[in-house]
Amino acid sequence: MPGKSTGQITAIVLASLLIIALGALLSMYFGRRAKNSRDWLAAPESLPLGVVVITQFATAVGGGVLIAHVGIAYAAGWSVFAYEGCVLLGFLGLTLIARWLREQRFTTVPDIISRLFGASRPVTAMAGLAALIVPFGWLATQFVAFAKLFGQLTGIPATTLVLTIMVGSLIFVLPGGLTSVVWTDFVFGVFAILMSLGVAGYAIHLAGGWGEVTAEVPDELWRPQAVFAVGGEQIWLWVAAIVPGTLTNQLYFQRVFATKKVSDARRGLVLSGLTILVGGLYAGCIGLAVRAMNPGLGNAENAAGWLITRLPAALLVVYGAFLVATIISTTGAALQSVVANVIRDLCQNVFGSNRGDRETVSLSRLITVLVAGLAAALAIAFPSALDWLVASYAYSAATLAVPVFGGYLLRKRFALRPAAALSSMLAGIAGCAAAQLADTTVPYAVYGIGASALALLVLLLLPGVGRRPGAPAGTGGAGDADDGAEGTGESLSTVEN
Template sequence: MPRNSTGQILAIVLASALIIALGALLSMYFGKRAKNSDDWLAAPESLPLGVVVITQFATAVGGGVLIAHVGIAYSAGWSVFAYEGCVLLGFLGLALIARWLRQQRFTTVPDIVSRLFGTSRPVTAVASLAALIVPFGWLATQFVAFAKLFGELTGISATALILTITAGSLVFVLPGGLTSVVWTDFVFGIFKIVMSLVVAAYAVHLAGGWSGMTGKVPDELWRPSGITAVGGEQIGLWVAAIVPGTLTNQLYFQRVFATKKVSDARRGLVLSGVTILVGGLYAGCIGLAVRAMNPGLANPEDAAGWLITRLPAVLLVVYGAFLVATIISTTGAALQSVVANVIRDLYQNVFARRRDDRGTVSLSRAVTVLVAVLAAGLAIAFPSALDWLVASYAYSAATLAAPVFGGYLLRRRFTLRPVAALGSMLAGIAGCAAAQLAGTTVPYAVYGIGASVLALLVLLVSGPGRRPGAPEPAETALGLPAVTES
């Protein structure tokens, strides 16, 4: 791919530096809202509806949309909306329990499991590892995506770029933890939505407008029926892999926990799911436009990189800033989520260690730097060998889906005990591993979830029952009020 001129490279670097500096200033400003360690780790009951919606979008739309989703649209047209639809289904699934989640004032996903099944260090440890593996995978993968995209734009080495995005992610998180992340994401999220529409429109313009573009690509890709062009089998695989992964992704749960109003919890998820479709529109327009202009790309995921070389200088610089905003908002959210698990679940709950507010925040910041450095090292060492991180979705969903959603649905019918949660999670891991080793066609997450559900049901049915309407022991044992629905 041809390199850009020295002047353009310098302009892109300066624009990127400006975005990172703006993020740092916003983070420090909004970080002042974090008054204690709870605000740093969870930003409890602090987010208005609009901020919840936009920050969910900013978190979800990252390097995957910029590269992989554009590749889907290049090869299969509007089928990219089938992929985005799976994410939307996951958001709608979360919306079913969102009000309850918000009422219980959780901080992390393991909090949910502990609240339902009772306090247990082994349960918290397994749930914590399952919850943090996905955001850590996102973190390392976003670093790699940033290096690849900006490597094409500027010719700067991958190592230097990964170190740059690592530093940028840290300035998003360190001032105020989740409080600074979500408010900065809100500002960047608005910028991302506007730029997504602008770049998508310009790509269609380059391809000769709507009629010029549709006249050069197969009809089955751009017509409304093109949503199934990728084939039923592939869509089925997406449903099996993406929906469970979304349902158990702690990054999305955290925004629900932080809503200012209980009534906004469900509404925020539904509206957030709708905004995800903006990412599909961006990817679809760019993929189809590049397909019309250059139908011979060997790798569909090169479509976004090919388009970059065709952008005029001014839009190229702005697009560079857009890429930084897109990736850095996702990495900041993922980094903070991992740290919340390490501090709240492992350090405080599993190892039973405590510090005062100032000490907890200081420790959280130190862990943030360590996690970022570890992810950066992984991205530098294995820049093209991070496929194993895809397994994080499968194992996380197989471990957490049944205890969280099954526990919620069955909490009034059975006595939920820690052994049931632990057995269900371990069965999910074992089911995933067995299916992965067997090389099954169906995503091994499905087998893991199936094994986890079966184990949960067996352990609940074989354990002591509870009369309908009786107090919920997992909650009363913790000195908490019984769950009420309204």
């Protein structure tokens, strides 16, 4: 890296390895709390409120905030908070069903759909694939982000860096699955919050203080109304893309499933959404500071990399450790979520693989290694061609949003059957594909969600398929009897087809 000595680069590498080693020790220590396969897959009823809040932050704030969000702030100032606000809206949306989710003791998102609509292998398979594609996309893109950031810092080849972060992610997950991931995320999340605020403050200091920043940066980027500086059209595009993606992201659902107290389910989501704003403050301060110091960057997303070249040696080493802690928290969470889908939804519920606890955990660990290897291979082969992953958010949201939220809202008024869920999911995929091919201005996820909702309502209103509003209670389907009963997580074996 230009201007950095071999000693400084060595120090950065050693600090990074130290963070990975610390993560390994924490993971092994907390992994001992996983007593069975359910602890490995879902860590049910085990997380205090503070851990839920911090681990949601650690999961959500990864390479996107470190690079892309700083770029948003460089180009459009405090508009980065409009983006973070969309994430907050998604968290608030999840609070509508949070208590019910926690009471039912689910393991994955397809468990929810099976509980609402009844057991169906095609429905579970489709929902399982839709639920795992976003975490897998996160995993691959985080590998790429790590390679790019540390490639600039150290000059180490991208392949070596991708393999390093892959090993670090495996270390986080293998000992105890979600149990080890969330507790390690909690420790690293606290460190990330403190470092975010510290680096943001130093960036403003480096630019000459807030007065110098406001003198150099256009007023429309730093005044309070700058939240809308990016333009109404862009903000609505963010709303249409980010809110549905947050509402259907299994990584967030899993933390709700794992809350120790039912009363913490909603509270944890609200507080978690507020902590996401720390990421906005970090990105906003760095973006504006770099804009003040170097307004001529050709690519806004180079702002974070440019700041790295200006950090003093000691802070650079600590910042390197911060980058590792931030990215590896997200990769570990994403990796475990994918494996939970593969084991729970595909192996157990679709293919009927019934194993004991020990065999299930062993299989989970094997699949963890295979999934990490596949994500690393994609990150190496397509380091700048992962645009298809953006589409995964749209298709996942279009497939899952209506069956989960629509099913929850309509469960007492209609007979919810697997055919309705399957039709809704297929319509969501078709609506997304049609809008994508038509190259619509509005994100194609919106068309997919609309088509999914229309299909669900049509199926429910067909005579003999769904119970009409006002029909006596008890004449409906799978959704009627689940409200007062405590779920077991074994949805396919306890809900009639």
